Amino acid sequence: MREEAPRTVTAICRALEEQIGHGLLAPGSKLPAERKLSELFDTTRITLREALGQLEAQGLIYREERRGWFVSPPRVAYNPLVRSHFHAMVGEQGRVPATDVLSARLQPASADICDVLGLPALSRVIQIRRARRIDGRLVLYVEHYLNPAYFPGILDFDLTRSLTELYASEYGIHYGRVRFDMVPTALQPEAAAALRVAAGSPALRITRINRDQHGRIIDCDLEFWRHDAIHVQVEVPEG
């Protein structure tokens, strides 16, 4: 009953949306090759790719660099008010978490980091870079910056573990006030490389500034989430 002219891109989108919605294409499954699809829909690869790009923006499908297009799995709930950490959060939702440590070292702090952590000029910080997976899929790239004064020797521990737990068990430090800042943006080159996606893919950047039980700023995190991997949930209690 639709009267509107079925422009090709939207027509392709609708067709694929329908297939995915009806479960004919299961989450995680691979779509046919772009050339195949463009043939199937009787159009050019450029047009087809435009349609795929829109579905990617919606979060219905995602791509892996030079590997192909896949149907996005359900999003995981991210609740900033609940004091949790990646492994616990993902596990509680019936999914399988995993962590890769990309690098971990003491290095000169950038001006931004000095500012955020309240360090004097020309300080050093501990930087830990990690990539995290849900059910095997790379979904999160994080850079942690720790004030080295509070965490001597932390680089010698197993950093695939939760830092939250490490802080508690080894240093007696617990999170106090936390400040989140979330902005929808695109993956910057480093993050894109780590997640093995095209630079410029849509993403949600979450910056955390963490204080301990005494109100001291202990570290800050720079998280880049694949935009289709999470939804942020906030339950505000009666004011």
Added chain:
Amino acid sequence: MREEAPRTVTAICRALEEQIGHGLLAPGSKLPAERKLSELFDTTRITLREALGQLEAQGLIYREERRGWFVSPPRVAYNPLVRSHFHAMVGEQGRVPATDVLSARLQPASADICDVLGLPALSRVIQIRRARRIDGRLVLYVEHYLNPAYFPGILDFDLTRSLTELYASEYGIHYGRVRFDMVPTALQPEAAAALRVAAGSPALRITRINRDQHGRIIDCDLEFWRHDAIHVQVEVPEG
């Protein structure tokens, strides 16, 4: 000192980023026409548009349907924990808010809405559709769904005002618990039309389920924000 091959798209992005970053292109100002730019960078319009698309994904520029590309103004902070409303929030940040009412009526409730508001099957709801601006720019499309039992005659009031204020002053109803759900996605056709942007532009969809001081679910909102218009800020107090 960069060794990587300067692929055209990223080269264009870098050039424009630099111009914008150094303030040569002021927020709100219009970029030259696509054809002009493609000539300037000595490339095709398709390639040029790909680059513009990436900058759009980053939130640096935005487009107005058939009018051109513009430099994005700074983002406004959105804090779900602070009980505020659009006009107050925008005004406090030194920006100028405005609201257009697109439609307001009593209509049959969809199954989803019945479910969320806890209404019996085949109920009616009050639907209010509004578009909101910051400094003149359309940035937010909202659909409000109110339980009609709590708001008799509300359609006769000036609905460009804040509903929060209307609830308080006319019905003695105040917000209690509120549940937010935010998901990065693309604008659906209705929202895109209202904001006068291409359907499928990146967006942040925020769903709110609002309770009053007695814990009753009084209404729910479906907000579509231009993804480059806000950043979400959450300050979590010591747990």
Added chain:
DNA sequence: TTCCTCTTTTGGACTAGTCCAGCTCCAGAA
């Protein structure tokens, strides 16, 4: 079985255009 190499397939990046519809804006009419 394991490892390595070569071939094929696939996505990434780009060129060079066409046709169309909505927006702007200016000139001319009322």
Added chain:
DNA sequence: TTCTGGAGCTGGACTAGTCCAAAAGAGGAA
């Protein structure tokens, strides 16, 4: 002075390809 019609400009949508590099898979050697 105000309104309006139309030309020109601008983005939107699409066609029809090419070249390249990385990934996947097949096949053979150790």
